[in-house]
Each structure stands twice: as structure tokens, then as C-alpha cells.
Amino acid sequence: MGRSAGPRWGWTDTLVVVSIVAVGVIVAGLLHTPGESATDDASAHTYATPEVEYPVEIPGCETVLAPSEGEMFMTSFSGEQSYDNPRYPWFSGPKATAMSEALIAALPGSVELEYAGPAESLLFGPIPVYNSPSELPEGITEEDFGGSTSARGMLVRESARGSLGVSVSRWDKPVPECAAGQLDRRATYPDGTIIDTLDTWAEYDGNRNLIRAATAYLPDGTQVYASVSDEDPRVPVGGDRYSGTVPLTIEELSDIARAPGLRVTAQVPVGTPPPPTPCGSGTGSSGEPLTRETVERLGQALDDAWRAHAPDGVALERSLGSLQPSEYGASSVCAEVRVTGAAGTGRLNVDIGGGHELPVAPDEYDPANAWNTTRREVLPDGSVVERDMASIVTVTRPSGTQVRISLSDVLPGSLVTVDRLQAIATAPGLELTR
Structure with a gap:
């Protein structure tokens, strides 16, 4: 049976866990309450994050709000996701390609993007369309957490290995106030760009995962969230999952978050193709991964x-x-x-x-x-x-x-x-x- 010729993406029936922090920042990948530690019984898994000090002064912040516990909920999207989503006219297949090229070009020269398929090669995917907005918590709409395109990939820098994730969305709200536990520093640039950064960790069963994050609010109405860790999520638990060193500094992550090519208003060069379609016949193959x-x-x-x-x-x-x-x-x-x-x-x-x-x-x-x-x-x-x-x-x-x-x-x-x-x-x- 033939398939439609329109742009497609191979993500189907995916469960998405979203954490909405009370001040309005979406913290992808850091799904925890600052300072949380869980040890229900002797057989339970343990999870811990740094204790949050409050009151506290944060560089670049005039005032600092008390830490928030936030709220977690689950929603899902299913079916083939299209790059041609009329709800987000700023985005398209060629736009995703241009953004991916800009993201890769923004990596420091000494950092290597590990060779992998499209989903793990910093290729921006379609903006998901969620199934059941009526089931969202009171006061939460899809606009609070949806509307973003994301890319991820594994970075290598000498002995440092870790996962980089970047999401981009249009941002038409005020920049959130500073809150304890959600940033270490706020930087304001001459063009009006504001970047919040966080250098933190989380421990799972005693295994410490080092995490750095940068959230950029750009003057054209773009929000870029970038996070990098020392974790290889593909390695089974108990394996050599954490390298112990994050492959990007906070400054480098901030530079990536404000790369001009990631902005929602950045022009797409004429002739830019849509992203490659995930493929494979499923007939089977054996051997080592190809270089x-x-x-x-x-x-x-x-x-x-x-x-x-x-x-x-x-x-x-x-x-x-x-x-x-x-x-x-x-x-x-x-x-x-x-x-x-x-x-x-x-x-x-x-x-x-x-x-x-x-x-x-x-x-x-x-x-x-x-x-x-x-x-x-x-x-x-x-x-x-x-x-x-x-x-x-x-x-x-x-x-x-x-x-x-x-x-x-x-x-x-x-x-x-x-x-x-x-x-x-x-x-x-x-x-x-x-």
C-alpha cells in the first residue's frame, strides 16, 4: 500500500510526561521538586536532588521567589506527527532542517556529535499534537507546555560523554520571575535576550547525574531550552551510564541557546529540504554498528x-x-x-x-x-x-x-x-x- 507523500515522522503512540513549574517555566528533563528525596521503604528506589536555600540572592535577579513544588501530569500524542501543522505556521520541514544545521554548527569545535539515526542526531521533530486537552489539570492548557519542537543527541568531548536536548517554541508571555532552585544566574544581553542557567544534579539509587540547563528568552519571541548531562540514557541501569563530566560548559550551553538560526523568525534558505524520513525495511541485519x-x-x-x-x-x-x-x-x-x-x-x-x-x-x-x-x-x-x-x-x-x-x-x-x-x-x- 502506498503512503502519502506529505512530510512524516516515525513517532507514534508516545507517552509524554510534562512538569509545569508554578512560575510558568517548562523544565524538560528535570522532572523533580528541588530538594526532593524519596525512600518509601527498604526496597524502594531512591531519588534525590540538591537542597534549595531560601531566601537567597541570585545574580541578575532583582527579586527571588520562594521555591515551588510545581505540578506533574501525564498526557500523550499518537499517530504520525506532521511538520505541516497549521497551528504553528512558523514551523515546517525545511525550517526543522535549517534549525538542526544551526544547532550542530553552534557546537564547540572540540565537541563531536555521536553518529546515530535522525532521532538521535539533533534533528528537530514535528511539534506534537496532544490528544486530550480536556483531561489537563485545572488552569493548564496545551499552550502552557505544547508548541515546541525538540532535538536530542549524544555529545563526546574526550572522556566526557552526555546527552544534549534542545526545544524551541514561540514565546509571547512575560519572562518568568526568578525562583529559588530553578536557576543559578540570569544574564541579560544588549539585544534584550535573557538567559537563565542552572548547574545541578540528581541522584537515582545513588548514581549521580550531572545536569546543566539554559533557558533563553529571545527578543523576537522565541524560547529555547537546552539541557546537557553526563548521562547516556541508552545504557541499561547498572551499566556505565554516567561519564562523570558534562561535555558542555554553562557558557557554551548559553551560546547554543541564543544561536541566531534557532529563532522562530530566522529565515530558511531557499532550497532547504525537509528532514530525512526515518526509514528501514525491518528485514534484519547483523553486525557491528556502521561507522x-x-x-x-x-x-x-x-x-x-x-x-x-x-x-x-x-x-x-x-x-x-x-x-x-x-x-x-x-x-x-x-x-x-x-x-x-x-x-x-x-x-x-x-x-x-x-x-x-x-x-x-x-x-x-x-x-x-x-x-x-x-x-x-x-x-x-x-x-x-x-x-x-x-x-x-x-x-x-x-x-x-x-x-x-x-x-x-x-x-x-x-x-x-x-x-x-x-x-x-x-x-x-x-x-x-x-
């Missing part, structure tokens, strides 16, 4: 193959070699690219993975295979090519590398013939190992 260098080499080989075999008058929205780790595991890569020509618009899908066995020819006398339209060919190098009339070509090489390329959302062969797909899939340079 950035390997993926770049495979992408270059695909681009060379497309240039050599692309039909006249057919254009791609982005490079066919724009490979990314699959949704189904980092040992395989994929790309989903919109293709346009005189016959219409479709999608080219590419999957490359390792650890595959050479397929065995089906028994032509078995009645179960009577309707099998797959054509099978063994190449001189031992690779097995399988293709059908639905514009799907799968090439499995003796090394275990498998390349699958298909055309969907358009009549088979109307934009790119199966012969051309096979020429691309069997092109040199598409082995996972040299």
Missing part, C-alpha cells in the same frame, strides 16, 4: 550509481546517498528519497545491511510458489539478484551484504525502470567491507 566513514563511502557509491543510471527528466529531493542508520538497528543504513518526473512523484527506498545468507531458489514445483513473480539471477561474482514487477530489487552478495532498492507510491517502472534499479543496486562500492 560514519563507512556510511559516507556507501553514500558516495550510491550517488555515483544514480548519476550513471538516472533517467532523463527525473529529479531527487535530496541525494540518494543521504544514508542514515535504520530504525531497526545501527548495523544497517537506509534512505527514503522523493523522486519526481513527468510520470508523477514517488519514493525511492534504499536499504543496505550485512549478515545475510544467500537466498535459495524456490522450488518451482511447489504449489505454494505458483504465484511467485520474483525473477532470480546469479551474477558471475556469486551475488543473487531478486526482482519483481513491483519495482523491488534485492541484491545479496557472497559477503553477506544485502542491497534493496524499491520504487513506491507510483506506477511500477513509470519513473525508474526495474533495470535501472538493478544497475544501481549492483553498482560497485556497495559492500559493507572493502
